[in-house]
Amino acid sequence: MSDPQKTVVLDLAKHTQLLARIFSGDEWGERTRRDARLDRYDEDPHTRVFIVLPTDTLCLSSSFIRGMLGPSVRALGNECYAKFHVVAGAEKSEYFNQVIRTELEELLAGPSEFRRAVKRRAESGKHDRSTDADHNNSSWY
Incomplete structure (x- = not known):
């Protein structure tokens, strides 16, 4: 019998910098990772994490992604693509998913x-x- 899928929602609106809708910087990504306790989800292959961006997000930088998801990429390798998903407004979701995919590919490949x-x-x-x-x-x- 297989374990059921578990879903975790990480609402980035709760992790903004001074209410700004700019998610930037390794340090802020690391802090968000720590606050959301993402490490515990890396160990569970049945958990999927949905990262919800506020609808008025202006910037999601590669440095923020690196800080927030870098340890998961190093721990999971290609499995990180199945673990993390971005949810944003319809027009932004595809773009932000591409930003994350690009950064994850670079993390997997090295600097x-x-x-x-x-x-x-x-x-x-x-x-x-x-x-x-x-x-x-x-x-x-």
């Missing part, structure tokens, strides 16, 4: 050359946000 170059630039003190592709990509907003 990209672009990220390593940005990190080297930042560490050398020559990082200019005006040339940061993530910062200037208007499709993120």
Whole structure:
């Protein structure tokens, strides 16, 4: 007899920064992960986590996803695709799911050359946000 599926809903409206609808930064993603106690769901193969974005979400950054789901990706590998699902307004849901899929693929593959170059630039003190592709990509907003 197989175990029944379990559903967990993570409402990101409860994890906003100063009521802003911008979800950004590794640290904030890690804090959200900790507050939602996501680690416990990695261990249960029958649990699916639905991440609900507020309808007025402006930005869901790759750094937030990395902080929130990075440990799950490392623990679960490709199984993370079946575990986590994004629920947003109809027009945004597909886009945000693609953002998450892209970040999960990068986490599974390891750091990209672009990220390593940005990190080297930042560490050398020559990082200019005006040339940061993530910062200037208007499709993120």
